[in-house]
Each structure stands twice: as structure tokens, then as C-alpha cells.
Amino acid sequence: MKNGPALHGFLSGDRRNRINSAWDYFVNLVAIVILSHGKCGLSKCITRYLVAMATADLMVIVCDVILHWIADLYWWNTFLYYTPVCRFIHFLAPTATDSSVWLTVAFTFDRFVAICCQKLKTKYCTERTSAVVIVTVSTLFCLKNIPWPFVYTPYITANNIPRGCRAKVQFYIALTWRAFSWFEQLLTPLLPFCVILLLNALTVRHILVASRARRKLRGGSNSENDKDPEMRNRRKSIILLFAISGSFILFWMTTVVYFFFYRITNAFSRRSLFSPFPNFEHAGTMLQLLSSCTNTAIYTATQSKFREEMLNVLKYPFTLIHKSVELCKLQD
Template sequence: MRIDDVIYFFNDFRPYYYRVLAVIGVLSNVVAIVTLSRGRCGLSECVTWYLEAMAVADLLVVVFQVILIRIYLIYYTPECNIIHTMGYVSVACSVWLTVAFTLDRTVAICFQKLKTRYCTEKGAATVIAVVSVLSVLTNIPWYFTYKIHICWASIEFVYSPVWAAFDWGHRILTPVVPFVLILLLNAITVRHILMAGVVRRKLRGQRNGEGKDDPEMKNRRRSIILLFAISASFILLWMTRVVILAIEQITVQYFLMTASKLVGDYLGEMLQLFSSCTNMFIYAVTQRKFREEVINTVKYPFTAILKSSAESWKI
């Protein structure tokens, strides 16, 4: 298959892909927000805060990056600068909240003394607020990079060394640095788990594969499955985007558009945006109580309608 045929395929496929992604993204994140807000999922308040914040950020990514920018194509409108800026803000917030959640779970698992001070509801709320504010502040300059009413990068942005430095810093800050941090934090967590598991089996005198019924190990295993699933999803779906950005930085080909680079950009963009729709399904697969609450949340409107109809018939 020629590269031109691949490009034509992506050009035909992407509009349908983004429409399906918008439906899945909005529904999944809204269900996750509603389910988590009920507080019946068996998760700690700290974890619930992070997961809710991540769901809200992912929902904003779907709204701004998918629906407004890629489906409705909000060009030649006075609001296009604001929408593009909010698109960058939502992505930064989603990415760095994933880092914050990973750090919180690493502290909870590996640093017991720091856990009592950091892994709290107040601590989670503070971190979420800081990440949100910094995401807004660091992306405000994007508002000034587009020509008003056109939403194309201005000549000053393309050729100015100041804007080039800002663009370079943005690419490093999101997502290269978070990508590396998540890998590092998970490596620390895995190393601690392996060492702690060996020590615990020795203390209990359970060697050679024994001790599978250790309740402490079971609780710890359940608590880290969610962390690793979210981290793995982020790494896999962002990997293409990170590799392409790295190649652009090394070869200094920010605006040179070749056929192969165009295909890579399409694929990386599609996978990156898909990452904003996966967390709810990860929660459902890895957390039994969350799965049960999702079913109750989805059933609630129908049961309420049936109950209301039954009462009206009695009247």
C-alpha cells in the first residue's frame, strides 16, 4: 500500500473516528464522574478525588479537542483562540493529574511515613487545585499565537525565537516530562512491591510459592492494579505522540510536513485523544465495587421512570 493511500484512508476515517470518540468519551466520563461522586466504590477519599478530577479533565479534552476543534472545526470564529487555548489547558491538566495520581499511589505504597501527611483528602484537593491553576497559567500564551478570527498560527509565532522556545518548552513539559515521570514512579513502586513481598513471605515463613492467601498481599495487589492499569494505558496511548515529538525536536522539523510525518501525526493524535476515554473502563475492569455502582448509575434513570410511571398509574 502506498503512503498516499494511507493518507487518503486516514482523511476519510478520521471524521467518523472522532464522532464515535466524542460519544464514547462524553458518556464514559460523565458516568465515571456521577458514579465516583456517590462515594460508594470502596475507594479512599483521596483516590476518589483524583479519579473524579481526572474524569473531569478528560471530559474537557473530549469537549474542546474532539468536539469543538476536530468535529465542528471552529475556524473563523471570534472564540477560536479561547477554544484552542482551553484545548491545551485540558490536555495539560489531564496529563499532569495522571502524574499526580501516580505520585500519590507511589507515596502510599512506598513511603509510609509520608503517606499520613500527603495521601489525604485535603492533600489531594490541594494538588488538584495547584495542577489546574498551573495548567491554565502555562498555556495562556497559546491565546496569542493564533490570528484572531482565523485560528492559524501567526507569522510571528512561526519565525520568532521566543515563540519557538515556548513551543519547544511546551512539547517537553507536556507530555515528555510526565511520560518519563510516570515510568520512573512506576519503576520505584514495582521495586518496592517486589522487595516488600519477599520480606513479608520470609517473615511469615511462607516460601516456595506458599502464602497465596495472605490478606495483606491481596489488599496491596488490588490497590496497585488500578495504578498500573492507568499508567500502562497512558504510556501506550501517548507513546506514538511522544516519539514523534522527540523526532521533531532532534531533527528540528516542527513545520516540515512529509507524508510519513503526516501519518505519524494522525496516528499519534488519534491515540492520544483516545486516552481520554479509557479510564472509566479501566475502573470498571479493575474495581468490582465501581463496576457494580456503574450498573446502578446506568439503571437509575430507567428505574426512576418506571417507578414514576407505576405511581402515576396508581393515582
Template sequence: MLYTASPYKAQQTIDLRRSTEMLENSEANLVTIAILSKGRCGLSKCITRYLVSMAVMDFLVIITAVILSRLRAIYFPTTVLSTIPTCKVLIVLSWISKDTSVWLTVAFTFDRFIAICCQKLKLIYCTEKIAAGVVAMVCALGCLKNVPFYFIYDPVYIIDNVPWFCTIKDSYYTSIAWIVYDCLHRVLNPCLPFLLILLLNVLTVRHILAVSAARKRLRAQTKGGNQSDPEMESRRKSIILLMAISGSFMLLRLTYVANFLFVQITSSGYATRTNSNDPKFILQESGYMLEILSSCTNSCIYGGTQTKFREQLQEVVKYPFYLIRKRLK
């Protein structure tokens, strides 16, 4: 991928619209991080640890992949950020943040699967300490996996001995080692996470349906059969949050996965920017757009599914007016 200002007006317009939308949502991610970090949303410390980490990584995706890459390429194409060393670092940071965000979602889904389906293991695994360790491990592996990206780019131009802009080396497409790395990279994000989240959700839902049916039969045999079930209510809220986050992940990455499978099956290669009306190009760019958009949806999910999160958000909105009112008095 070439991180330069696009010479094609249509593509530049697409990039501008997409990047502007992501920039507007970065503020929502900051507010989400601040609210979740307070720990007043009625969630366990384990869940809060995962959600805060996911929100931080989503924010870093917007900073590295949108603001410092696409918006910079459109508005400031010839700054120091376009020179080879900085350009390479930005690309690596973009992939690290995107990969880590994806695998944190997988880790969160697995944690909820253990909490709901494996009650004995829950006491050992679903703790804040384990969550912190998992987050640290995912971040470390995300860094190690994407460091090789630094070595696959060459400069587009060399002006006054200064290398400008990044373009992928020809050897990346011919070297067996790089071809294997590229395949593993695309399988590990998002194909494998997509399948893992789908599998974990299916197993979780099946377990919940079985347990719910058993509890209804048991409670129907008691005098309190018509009373509410606090445990099932708690599970219901947990499932709503889990399904909203993982479901959004799968839907927004479905286009990217479909394009990857299409390219692999047909061996047609990825589309270039020479023709913005090419259906292959539209599918490919739509996949990229929806992939980055997923970094902005979790804030809306928290607000839509968590009552206490909405209450905290209202407090944040009211706080400036409270300060103004206090000043006027």
C-alpha cells in the same frame, strides 16, 4: 494548527471518525464522575479526589478539543466559534484541559508511590486535604502555562472587518522566545510526564517485589504462613489500578512522544495536511488521535479493575428500569 474545516476529504473523514468516537465516550466520562463523586467505590477520599478530578478533566478535553473544535469545524465551520477571539479561547481551553489531565495523572501516580513506598510520609501526604491542594495547584499551573497560546494566532480571513479562523503567526517559527516556549511546551507535555510516570512505576514495582518477598519469608516462618495477607491484597488492588491508569497513559502517548523525538532528531519539521498518505503525517495524526483517546480510557479502567465501581455502574443502569417498574405499579 489551523482550526478550520479541512479542505482535504481524506483528512476530514479521519477527523469525523475520531471525533465521533470521542463524542460517544463523553457519556461514559459523565457516568464515571457521578459514580466516583458518591464515594461508594471502596476507595480512600484521597484517591477518589484524584480520580474525580482526572475524570472531569478528561471530559473537558472531549468538550473543548473534540466537540467545540473538531466537530464544530466539520459541521459548523462558519459560526461565531470560528471568529478569532472565540477561536483563540477554545485553543487555550483545549490545551489547559489536556495539560491538566496529563499532570493530574502524574500527581496520582506520585501519590500512590508515596502511599506504597514511603509509609512514614504517607500519613502526612496521602490525605484528602493535600490531594485537593495538589489538584488546585495543577489546575492553576495548567492555566498559566497555556495562556501564551492566545497570542500566537492571526486570522486567516478578514471579511467585513470580522477576523475568521485561527492560524499560527509566522513569528512563532522565527522568534527565539516562541521557539523556546514551544520546546518547553512539548517537553512538559507529554515527554516529562511520560518519563516521570515510567520512573515512579519502576520504583513502585521494585519496592513491592522486595516487600512481598520479605513478607512471604516472614509468614513462612509462622504457623499462619498459608493464610491470606490482607495488607498485600490491598496493595495488589491499588497496584492494579495504578498500573492500569499509568500504563494506559504511556501506551497511548508513546506514538506522540516518538513523533516529537523524530522531529527533533531529524529537524524535519511537523507534517502538513497537503498529503494525507505521507507516513510522517500518518504518524503525527495517529499520535494526536491516541492522545485524545486516552481521555476516554479511564472509565473502562475503573470498570475493569474495581469491583465496587462495577456494582455502582450496575445500579445506574438498573435505576431507569426501577423507575418504570415503580410507575407501572
């Protein structure tokens, strides 16, 4: 399950996951800084989506990895372990994950409209529409995850202070909670699987048909088509689309497979605090969280101007040190 009670025991003390979390945090933070400057040669519409996706992915790292799993392992004696704070974190974590996934869907739909629906493109693919979509997606998934804090009850109560979070027994037996658990897992990531695959299939089909027609108009010569910048751009679009859908499916597939096993078998109804296959579950969790750094990287690393800006960001501290040294020499 995605951020639910079935994930207790997440890779306890595994150093590799802390390194992955730090890398994910760095990648998304750099992407936000670079894209926010608007110097990557992208339209404002695309830039807004990419910044929103990178921000959502960064929130996954902060809320899910740092405040949820790492805090549970290493900061259990801090205020983060108080039940009201713990419940709030259990609300933030799935909200960040849902927003990250569905912003990817929204951006995929925006690119589908831009490529395949020329009449709708001028009205839909605008900066204002992207802002409305981003706010709507974020708001809807904030509302959708409101029930999560009510799943948990305190582990213990010491000095009249409730501490820790554990799932209520009713979560595993009550029909309402079982329905909610199915709904939230079907909504993320199963439905995005289908939507992204469908949109990408339609987009690729449109590109192939248009490319075939363009090839005929240009005489059908492969050498001429290779030199055609329009054909090269379309070929890159196909590769990009397959990379996005492929990475999304690969990183989430383990979690989805575990979900079906967990629900179809009797594991859910007889489950306590422990997973019947903890290693499989932990691997799915690690891959799911690792996916928070791939979307932005795939969409933007292929852009030459983005790479130039990234190099400038990486060189900036050294440039600043060099200027400071030169300034000190001049003052001396």
C-alpha cells in the same frame, strides 16, 4: 505536536472519531457521577483525585474534540469560528490536556507516598492536600498556556470581523516561539513519562521487597501466600500500576515519536499548513484523545463497588420507567 498548529486536518469527517468522542464523553460523565456520590469504598483523598481526573478528561473531549476539531469541520460558519472565540478554544484545549496528564502524575505520586512513605502518608494523603494539589495543577497549566492564543492570526477578515485561526509565520521561525513549543511538548508528555515510570518502578520495588519479607515470615509456602489477602492486594497494586503507565505510554507514544521526527528533521522550519506525514500525525492525535477515557476506567473499573454503582446507574432509567408504569396502574 499537542494541539498546536501541526494538527490541522485532523481525521476530517472520520465517523469513527466522532463515535470515540461520544464514548469518551459518556465514560467520563458516568465516572464523575458515580465517584461524586462517594459510595465506591474509596477514601475521600482518592475520590477527589479520580473525580478531578475524570473532569479533566471530560474537558479534553469538550474543548479539544468538540469545540476544536468537530467545530472546525462542521460549525465553521457559527460564532465558534470568530477569531477571538477560536483563540480562546486554542487556549482551553491544551490546558485541558495538560491538566489531565499532570493530575494523573499527581495521583500516581499520592499512591507512591501512600505505599512507600508511611511517615509522610498521614500528612500528605489527606483530602485537604489533594484539593490543594488539584487547584495548584489546574492554575499552573492555565498560566502556562496563556501564550497559545497569541500564536494565531485570522484566516480572513470579512465585514471587519476576523474569522478563523492560523498560525503566525513567526511561530515557525522566531526563537522565542520555537523555545516555547519545545518547552510545552517536553512538559507534556515527555516529563510525565519519566516521572510516572520512576514512581511506578520505586513503588513496585517496595511492594516486591515487602512481599518477599512477608513470604518469609509466613513460611515461604506459595499456597499460603495465595490465600494471604495482603499478598493479593499487593499483586493487584503491581498490575494496576503497570496498566496505568503502560496505557499512558502506548496512547502517547505515536505523538512523541512524531514530535521528535518533526523537530529533529527540517520539517518544522520548512512547514506550511500541512504535515509531511499526515496519517501518522492523525493517528497520534486520535490515540492521544482516546487516552482521555482510559485513566479513570483503569483506576476505577477494578473496584467491585464501582462496578456495582455503574450497573445501578445503567439500570436507573429502566427502574424509573418500571416505577412510573406501576404508579400509573395504581392510579387507574
